[in-house]
Amino acid sequence: MNIWIEQQRALIDFTLAALARRKARNLGLLAVYTLLVFVLASVALFSHALRHEATRVLADAPEIVLQRLVAGRHDLIPPGYLEKIGHIRGVQHVEGRLWGYYYDPVIKANYTFMAPGAGGIERGTIVIGAALERVRGLALDTGISFRAYSGKLYSFVVADILPHDSELVSADLVLMHEDDFRAFFAFPAGHYTDIALAVANPQEVRNIAAKLADALPDSRPILREEMLRTYASIFAWREGIVLAILSGAILAFGILAWDKAAGLSAEEKREIGILKAIGWETGDVIRMKLWEGVLISLTAFLGGYLAAYLHVFYADSMLFEPVLKGWAVLYPRFQLAPEIDGLAVATLFFFTVVPYTAAVLVPIWRAATTDPDAVMRS
Amino acid sequence: MLMIELIDVRKAFNQGKHNEFWALDGINLGIEAHRVTALCGPSGSGKTTLLTLIGCLARPTSGRARFKGEDISGLPERFLTQLRRRSFGFVFQQFNLIRGLSAEENVMLPAAPSGLPQQVVRARAAMLLDRLRLAHRRTARVEWLSGGEQQRVAIARALINDPEVLIADEPTANLDTTLAREFLAILESFAGEGRTVILSSHDPLVIQSAAVHRVIDMRDGRIVAA
Amino acid sequence: MRRLVLPCLALAVVGFAMSCVDAALLRERHAGRIEANHVLAKRLGLTDIALFTEARYTRHPSQADLHAPFQDHPLALEHFPTGSLIAPPRHIARHEYLDRTTARAN
Numbered sequence: 001m002n003i004w005i006e007q008q009r010a011l012i013d014f015t016l017a018a019l020a021r022r023k024a025r026n027l028g029l030l031a032v033y034t035l036l037v038f039v040l041a042s043v044a045l046f047s048h049a050l051r052h053e054a055t056r057v058l059a060d061a062p063e064i065v066l067q068r069l070v071a072g073r074h075d076l077i078p079p080g081y082l083e084k085i086g087h088i089r090g091v092q093h094v095e096g097r098l099w100g101y102y103y104d105p106v107i108k109a110n111y112t113f114m115a116p117g118a119g120g121i122e123r124g125t126i127v128i129g130a131a132l133e134r135v136r137g138l139a140l141d142t143g144i145s146f147r148a149y150s151g152k153l154y155s156f157v158v159a160d161i162l163p164h165d166s167e168l169v170s171a172d173l174v175l176m177h178e179d180d181f182r183a184f185f186a187f188p189a190g191h192y193t194d195i196a197l198a199v200a201n202p203q204e205v206r207n208i209a210a211k212l213a214d215a216l217p218d219s220r221p222i223l224r225e226e227m228l229r230t231y232a233s234i235f236a237w238r239e240g241i242v243l244a245i246l247s248g249a250i251l252a253f254g255i256l257a258w259d260k261a262a263g264l265s266a267e268e269k270r271e272i273g274i275l276k277a278i279g280w281e282t283g284d285v286i287r288m289k290l291w292e293g294v295l296i297s298l299t300a301f302l303g304g305y306l307a308a309y310l311h312v313f314y315a316d317s318m319l320f321e322p323v324l325k326g327w328a329v330l331y332p333r334f335q336l337a338p339e340i341d342g343l344a345v346a347t348l349f350f351f352t353v354v355p356y357t358a359a360v361l362v363p364i365w366r367a368a369t370t371d372p373d374a375v376m377r378s
Numbered sequence: 379m380l381m382i383e384l385i386d387v388r389k390a391f392n393q394g395k396h397n398e399f400w401a402l403d404g405i406n407l408g409i410e411a412h413r414v415t416a417l418c419g420p421s422g423s424g425k426t427t428l429l430t431l432i433g434c435l436a437r438p439t440s441g442r443a444r445f446k447g448e449d450i451s452g453l454p455e456r457f458l459t460q461l462r463r464r465s466f467g468f469v470f471q472q473f474n475l476i477r478g479l480s481a482e483e484n485v486m487l488p489a490a491p492s493g494l495p496q497q498v499v500r501a502r503a504a505m506l507l508d509r510l511r512l513a514h515r516r517t518a519r520v521e522w523l524s525g526g527e528q529q530r531v532a533i534a535r536a537l538i539n540d541p542e543v544l545i546a547d548e549p550t551a552n553l554d555t556t557l558a559r560e561f562l563a564i565l566e567s568f569a570g571e572g573r574t575v576i577l578s579s580h581d582p583l584v585i586q587s588a589a590v591h592r593v594i595d596m597r598d599g600r601i602v603a604a
Numbered sequence: 605m606r607r608l609v610l611p612c613l614a615l616a617v618v619g620f621a622m623s624c625v626d627a628a629l630l631r632e633r634h635a636g637r638i639e640a641n642h643v644l645a646k647r648l649g650l651t652d653i654a655l656f657t658e659a660r661y662t663r664h665p666s667q668a669d670l671h672a673p674f675q676d677h678p679l680a681l682e683h684f685p686t687g688s689l690i691a692p693p694r695h696i697a698r699h700e701y702l703d704r705t706t707a708r709a710n
């Protein structure tokens with residue numbers, strides 16, 4: 001066993017000495033490779049953790065949300081709908097919801113205004129999300145005015161600020177009393193934005209949705225499982241930007257491997273001949289090259305993965321922020337819990353190490369098996 | 379004691395093809411131990427090919443080769459390589475050092491597959507380089523060394539596994555007279571400490587040197603008047 | 605300097621192992637926060653996370669109507685950058701009531 005270890009150490013020593021001959025080139029190669037792994041691993045870690053958090057936090061969204069569509073677009077729920085629904089068996093609780101969007105011209109941000117069904121907010125006051133506090137410089141008991149479409153200015157006092165570590169779900173929320181909401185948006189009386197339903201038996205949800213569609217044909221029920229599925233597939237590897245990054249990475253990996261596998265220079269062939277002439281067996285030469293492939297790709301994997309781990313879970317994925325923010329003015333500050341997809345990491349490891357190492361080995365196979373006396377005669 | 383025996387050895391290249399060429403055509407030879415033997419002859423006479431056969435770098439096309447009484451012409455590849463590594467040291471005409479590596483690293487290379495601890499091998503290499511007066515160039519890259527220094531590195535490399543037989547192919551071809559004489563003195567000391575030395579040369583300095591115990595003339599793949 | 609390569613690699617392997625341990629520890633610490641957010645979301649009846657506040661169909665992707673993401677044409681370029689980051693939810697492509705009544709009629 002010890003002999004084997006010493007043998008490998010000697011082979012590794014030679015490999016490193018050989019790589020060090022073209023230090024700049026090989027370090028550059030390693031840097032590119034590591035960067036590639038870093039990007040892929042960051043995307044994978046971020047996506048998986050975000051998906052997990054979203055589906056966990058939204059696990060108790062309303063079982064059914066009923067929207068009304070007119071000519072393909074959202075329209076308000078008119079009076080009478082709530083009563084019609086109440087007669088359907090299996091519906092535990094029906095609630096008309098009031099929420100909408102407000103564009104703030106002062107900072108050009110979009111807010112979500114909401115009048116929570118449970119109430120608890122006094123007239124003239126609002127409860128705001130932490131991003132608003134940050135971006136509009138608000139604090140408890142400070143005032144703020146919003147201009148409605150009617151042109152009139154409405155003033156509110158900040159009664160409370162939602163917790164900072166809930167920004168991922170609450171960053172842009174402005175919660176207010178129902179009467180304030182209706183007055184501000186000139187919301188017609190008796191109308192609602194949509195309806196949230198609670199259903200006692202989860203197995204019954206589909207049936208109830210079907211009954212709802214029958215009873216109210218211009219409505220569209222959205223099931224909780226559909227909402228969660230939206231987030232179960234956000235940034236999945238087949239979707240949009242992740243697919244683009246993945247394709248780019250695969251192409252880059254392919255180019256790296258192809259360059260390696262493209263063949264040996266005359267100098268490299270000569271050196272292998274020398275090694276064989278001075279007493280290295282074919283197996284020794286192959287093992288030495290194997291170490292070259294493994295050392296570089298393993299270093300790239302570990303370096304890229306660790307950097308990605310720190311980037312996503314300690315640095316809040318700050319390199320992704322400009323991409324995810326788009327044109328938005330408000331961007332939530334959030335930390336993700338490290339939910340790691342072992343399969344994704346293992347796959348990344350496999351595709352980082354195996355193809356590159358194979359590509360390093362392929363061209364030397366033939367050279368390693370040539371007769372050593374060729375060197376004598378050259 | 380006969381170190382190496384060759385019995386009716388023939389070696390062909392490109393056998394069966396239109397450019398078939400017989401480099402050795404019936405060699406019968408016995409090499410004595412602890413002696414310096416020189417193969418002498420014009421280029422194309424088969425000296426280098428004979429050296430490769432003696433040193434287990436290649437197998438004869440027909441005939442038999444024996445090392446210390448044991449038949450080696452039928453050995454499988456792995457065992458032949460191990461035997462070569464343990465018992466033979468080569469100094470090539472072109473030196474064939476690995477560029478970009480230091481003298482020390484080049485000297486240590488043949489010992490890599492042996493599994494000896496690195497410190498042991500390194501110490502041995504340092505001792506060899508010291509003996510050949512290259513201690514001050516131990517960590518220098520080989521491409522920065524002079525011709526004579528490179529040859530001494532090549533000799534040190536050949537000795538790292540403490541072989542019984544040292545084989546040198548045209549060793550003085552790239553050396554001036556002073557260095558050539560120095561080299562022959564080194565060879566003499568090797569023979570003195572119990573090694574067998576076989577070299578090929580057409581340099582009169584070598585052939586007529588007192589260090590060489592026996593000269594074998596070759597021509598057209600055959601031995602001429604032993 | 606070359607002597608440092610193998611020890612550094614060993615260190616990196618240890619670092620990898622440590623990251624797994626660290627992940628477990630961090631998860632513990634975040635568990636409370638996630639649960640609190642879960643309770644908040646349930647209380648307010650929230651259906652979406654506030655990651656993309658640009659446009660209404662990116663702010664509430666699960667509530668998007670058919671028209672907003674496909675404003676001009678399904679293959680048209682996105683108006684908003686974040687709209688090209690996430691795919692529209694699959695359920696907006698169906699209309700269950702119409703699908704069923706059509707199936708019944710046939």
